[in-house]
Amino acid sequence: MLLRFYRAFSTQKVSFPSLHHTLTGLQFQRTSSDFGASVKPNKLAVIQHLMTERFKGKVVTVTGGARGIGAAIATRLGREGAKVVVFDVNREAGEKRVEMLKAEGVEAIFVHGDVAREPDVARCVSAAVEAFGRLDVLVNNAGIGSPGKPVFEQVLEDWERVIAVNLTGPYLFAKHAAKVMAERGGGVIVNIASTRALQSEPNTEPYSASKGGLLALTHALAVSLAPYRIRVVAVSPGWIDTSEWQLPPRKPQLTRLDHEQHPAGRVGRPEDVAALVAFLASDEAGFITGVNIVIDGGMTIKMLYLDDAVIESAVALLTGDRELAALLRRALAGGDLGRVKEALKAALGA
Secondary structure, eight states: OHHHHHHHHHSSOBOHHHHTTTSTTOOEEESSSSTTSOEEEOHHHHHHHHHTTTTTTOEEEEETOSSHHHHHHHHHHHHTTOEEEEEESOHHHHHHHHHHHHHTTOOEEEEEOOTTOHHHHHHHHHHHHHHHSOOOEEEEOOOOOOOOOOGGGOOHHHHHHHHIIIIIHHHHHHHHHHHHHHHTTOEEEEEEOOGGGTSOOTTOHHHHHHHHHHHHHHHHHHHHHGGGTEEEEEEEEOSBOOGGGSSSOOOOOOOHHHHHTSTTSSOBOHHHHHHHHHHHHSGGGTTOOSOEEEESTTGGGOOOOOSHHHHHHHHHHHHSOHHHHHHHHHHHHHSOHHHHHHHHHHHHTO
8 A cells, every 4th residue: 555655646646536535634735726636745744644554553662761762762653653661660750751642642551660670571571462462562772871980990780780771671671572572473672772882982881881782682682583573673872862851851951062073963862763763663674683773973983083183173163263273273283382371371360
């Protein structure tokens, strides 16, 4: 049906009466003042309508689905027709998110628990089947950061907790969810990893190791579960500002430099990740499994070495003053830095 509609909409004109009953409620553009004349459908409206059916009849579980990226994913899939199970360690936030989903007409339930506790995981999968009769898509989104202490000061308890939530949790959920999926002919598991699996900032060893392990878990599961028609993929977000998907929502506090240092020209939003997950979890991505897809606005493709040109560019972005940036570069390249320093001190009253 989708192919037939697409071909019809891609041709010159479509007679309104012939599609009236199928496309009632969609937007059309008149090609003549005569109402009886042929009209061209608004293709975007048609596609949007068809997309709302993409997950109709399917059941999705999103871990860490109460806030942030997980909430955006749960909302996106719910709006596209899925029945949603939100699993979260924060009971108040989880219940609120489900209330918000129901207000949009999404069938949803909340299950409280910790992804690192296998009894909680098993209970969530059972709750999904009990409530909706099946489980088609699992999104392993729940995750925590590491304290950021220097490696010499890191404690084993911090390491173990990060690994438990970010790596053991997805393994446990995959183990229990895949069994249900296999019994019903297949499914999709999407693991939310991070660009920190590929490159690191200082003092992020527990977090980086957990996300790197999640990528390895992804391709291992993809091979193991392939005979059961279960696809497994990973998504590695870069800098995603989740302020507006908190409870309550917060206003983003981002600078121009935050945005413009990305080749894409901006910091990412949870909706960006949710759109990618929706595609990967759909039948349209049926030939994709075992891979990791980076969604970071191009940051990981940049080769960055510190030199006077990089500093000039950064100053120009920060201040919006290219002349000032060029002068600073000249000073760094061989000017009298002492005089520059004294001039700055005088200007700042320091």
